[in-house]
Amino acid sequence: MTESNTFRTWLRNEVRAVLNRKGVPPPLVLWCDPDGSWRDILKHAADGGTFELWSDGDHELVLRDLLMKTSPTPRVVWLPVASDEISYLKVFELQAEFVWTESLVSALARFGVEIARDHEAGLRDMLRAYAIEHVDQPLSSWRELTPGNAKATLVDDDHILASLARTNARIADVIGEDRLGIFKRRVTEDFGLPAPVFGKDDEWRIAAMAHLLVTDAATRIPAEPPGEGDKVIPLRVARDRALKLLDRWQKNIELMGAFEDLSRRADASTSLVHWARNLSGHVPALASRAAEDALFQREVDRLAQLEEFDPLARHLEEHEPAYAEHARAFWGSRAEQKVAWQSLVSLARAAALIRQQSEVEKGWKAPYDAVAWFTTSGWEIDRQGEQLFRDDAELPGGLHGVRARLRRAYLRHLDKSNAAFSELLHHHGVAALGLPFAGEVLASVRPTKDPMAVLVLDACRYDLGARIAEQLDKGEPVRRSQIQPAQAPLPSITALGMPFALADDAGELTVELTNDAPVRWRVTASDGRQDLTVAEARREWLRQRFKLKPAATTDVKSVLDADPPSPKESGRLLFVFGDEFDVLGHEGELKFTGADDHVERYVRVVRRLRDAGYSTVAIVTDHGFIHWEPDQDEVENLPTGEILWRSRRAVAGRGLKHSTAIAADIRGSELQCRVPRSVNAFRTYGGIGFFHGGATLQELITPVVVFRWPKKAxxxxxxxxxxxxxxxxxxxxxxxxxxxxxxxxxxxxxxxxxxxxxxxxxxxxxxxxxxxxxxxxxxxxxxxxxxxxxxxxxxxxxxxxxxxxxxxxxxxxxxxxxxxxxxxxxxxxx
CATH class of the missing domain: 2.60.40.1930 (Macroglobulin (MG2) domain)
Incomplete structure (x- = not known):
């Protein structure tokens, strides 16, 4: 932009051409401006002392007195009258070098701005403001002036949106007093909204919002429009512009809160809630909160009538895309107080997954068929099961019955699939799984030279390991994780599981039962010095086994509270221990709170280990778990034989016999183990049914998750x-x-x-x-x-x-x- 090509510069040159004339007395310009078009423009032109301007609007008597008392000098005196209305300054009119009477339209035409004759009347009220707005713009940037583009420039869509959203504020304070007339024309002519009554600004905002909500509803469902035709914006161009403004409003971060509040107030002045209740067929997401509430409640009422799982699941699965559409829209995702469409999405996904996998076990021929299914997709059902059982304070009351039916379906799936798995183990034996222990997998993935950290978790079921991997992989340019299945030893308990999750050679471990009271397990490595069932002994054994430094073992809390040991401080191999899943499971909290917070906690640990310089991070665990509260017929009699140790889910000893329980040798010992089939137990539970020790897929098959990042990530x-x-x-x-x-x-x-x-x-x-x-x-x-x-x-x-x-x-x-x-x-x- 060149200064010489702006309207300000052009006007200065016009004034200077007169004021620079030589003569006695010095040139005086009387600027006659009866409609007030020029006053503010002249002030812009006189900025910086370019010329002397009197523009306070004093009475002619005052001005005459001042002109008589003030030394003559080149100046411009602005008068709010026409030239033929000059009275007390008549004598100075006769003496003036120039009396300006040209209109702004004419002056702009001389500047080079094209204004069609038939547009002059429509522009009259806007031209002054438009000229002020563009006073420093080059001629090339002045569009051909029409009433339409002048309105849109002076009060653009952002001004309209801000004026709508700033409740409890005067519209005049948002856009300026001098643009209220233009604002009124824009909202009525360009957006089809009701005319504002200034001074009742919030009442207009509510009325305008009501028009937007009803128009949105009528546009989205033209076959069944609302009955309030007077609130539907009729002209297509205005309607399209208004709906685009509505969409922008719902996505504007700073104005979302105002939309949420104002739309609720506007809903009270419409009948959209009654209209929405009686709609048929698919209904897209609407801008009205009342309508969305009505649609949601209507769907909840429909679901309540479906008592059997199969029709309920089919209905949920069929309608899940519609639920997801509503969940993605404003009231389902961006509102502070959301309509619970996401709850329906979650229930629908759980129902669909359970139904789709209901007969999967019919294709299993050997134990590893079940494992392959479980580790590729079957674990997803356990994730959904957790969501079904956790406390959800935001779940609407009408969906509690739906959730209860899905819970029962999940438990039936858990029992049915594991009954089939147990039958395969009975016929083929646990050894037919062909899976390594976690420590053996860990040894195979350990890098030769690069640092590695190992996160050792207690009771990290396969779905939890997969969720941790999923969280860390999400959004990464390439996949960082790899999950390999491993086998927990039987009984699937911590005392045995931890040593086998850490030992790089399971063949070096010796397992025995002590004669101490109470009887307990003892696991030793080939040197036989440390009892690896004891946490601190395991840590010391790891430091000795891998020639690590004292800082090479730590815990989750320490890693989160302070910087973890660096590879140099640990000896390039770091072990981090966490037991939240196991502790909270036994205390009953995990069942009701779910594992989301703990998954996120472990994700943070992995990120901190990565940032500390460990380009490879692995997660191993001792065993999984199930939640179950058995009926009386699911509690089995104990095996016969020499029972040396027993729990709810397993018995260990010699010469054990049982008509249905699965038999297995205990690795590293001469002892035998018997575990009940599926979710059954050897004794009643008491308390929350979190347990392990048995041979369900969830207890026996564990994840080994390995993350690898570039060294200079x-x-x-x-x-x-x-x-x-x-x-x-x-x-x-x-x-x-x-x-x-x-x-x-x-x-x-x-x-x-x-x-x-x-x-x-x-x-x-x-x-x-x-x-x-x-x-x-x-x-x-x-x-x-x-x-x-x-x-x-x-x-x-x-x-x-x-x-x-x-x-x-x-x-x-x-x-x-x-x-x-x-x-x-x-x-x-x-």
Missing amino acids: EKVAAVLTPISEITSLKPRVEVRLGAGQTTMFGMDASLTSRQIVVKVVESGSGRRLFKSQSHKVEPEGQPLTIVLEREPNESCSRGAHLEVQVRDADNDELLDRCNAELKVDLEEWD
Whole structure:
């Protein structure tokens, strides 16, 4: 843009051409402007002392007195009257070098702006504001002026959206007093919304929102439109523009909260809830919360009538795409108070998986057929089973019965599939599995030179190991994990499972039962010194066996609380122990809370180990588990023979006999083991039915998860989409992938995902006011919309200057920040 080609410069040149004339007295320009078009434009032109301008609008008597008392000098005096209306300044009109009477339209035409004759009337009210807006733009940027493009420039779609969303604020304060007329024309002519009554701004907002919601409903379901035709925007162009604005509003991070609040208030003025209840066929996601609530409740009522599993599962599976569509839309995903469509999605996926796998065991010919199914897809049913049994405070009451029916179906599947597996073990023997122990798999994957960390977990069932791998692989440029199945020793208990999960040669282990009271297991390696059933003895044995340093063994808590030992400090092989799955399982908590928090905890551990320099990280475990509360007919009599040790799920001794229990030799000993088939037990349970020791797929087949990263892996960059204001007690921010993360061949394979948190602190003091949960930024991921929670009992006044920060969740590294102003009062007890 060149300064010489702007309207400001053109006007200055026009004025200077007069004021620079030589003469006595110095040139005076009277600028007659009866409609007020020129005043602010003249002020722009006079900026910086370019020429002297009197434009305060004083009465002509005052101006005459001032002109008489003030030394003559080249100046412009602005008058809000036409030339033929000049009265007290008539004498100065006669003396003036020039009396400006040209209209703004005419002046713009001389500047070079084309204005069609038939557009002049429509532009009259907007031309002054448009000229001020473009005063420093070159002529080439002035579009051909029409009423339409002038309106859209002066009050654009962003102005309309902001005016709608800023409840409790005057529209005039959002767009400016001088543009209210243009605003009114735009919302009525271009968007088809009701005309605003200024001073009743929120009432108009509610009415406008009602029109948007009803129009959205009528457009999405044209065959059965709502009965409120007066609220449907009729003109197609205006309707399309309004619906695009509605869609933008639902995706605007800063304005989502206002949409949620205002749409609820607008719903009360429509009949959409009654309309939605009576719709037939597929209904897409709607913008109305009341309609979405009605559609959801209608579906819940339908499901309640399906008592048998098969028709229930078929219905859920058939409608899962529709549930997912609603779950992805605003009220299912972005709203602060969501409609529970995601609950239906979860139930539908569980039902579909259970139904699809209901006859899978008919194709098994040998034990390993069952193992192959379990390790490729069967474990997914256990993941769904956990979701069905965990406490879900957000599950609507009407779905409790549906969930109960799916729970029973899962338990039947668990029993039925394991009954078939038990039959195969009975005929072929446990040795037919052909699986190594976890320690043997670990030895085969250990790198020759590079550092490796081993996360040793107690009771990490196969589905939990797969979920940890899934979380770490998600969004990575290439797959980082590999899962291999291993076998837990029988009985599948910690005392035996841990030594076999760590020993690189299971043949070196000796297993025996002591004569101490109470009788307990003892496992020793070939040197026979340490009892590997004891945790500290296992750690010492590992340090000696692999010639490691004292820091080579630690635990999960220590890794999370402080930097883990480096490869140099550990001797290039680090063992990290965690027992949360086992402890919480026995205490009953795991069944009701689910494992999500603990899976995330172990994912964090793996990331911290990776960041500490261990390019290979493996996860091993001692055994799996099942949840079951058996009926009386599922409790079997004990085997006969010399019983030396017994539990709910297994008996060990010599000469054991039982009509149905599976027989197996105990590896590393001369003892025998008998385990009941499927989920049956040798004695009643008492308390929560978390147990192991038996030979179900879930107890016996364990995962060995191995992660490998490049030696010079780099975390992705994460940046904020800048925001200028925080207007809610639960603000939203957007975090996206930083620039420069790709190569000419696509995503850089050396990049890894990054866990981030967002914090909002008070500038200066650093006091934290808001914080988010941890979120993953993936190398190929989409931008994240993150909801922040305010810190309890913190207060802060409106207008405070804040800093929004993105930090690495693992090491608190500052990744990006922006400044924002607090637009709400944070009271201590909000």
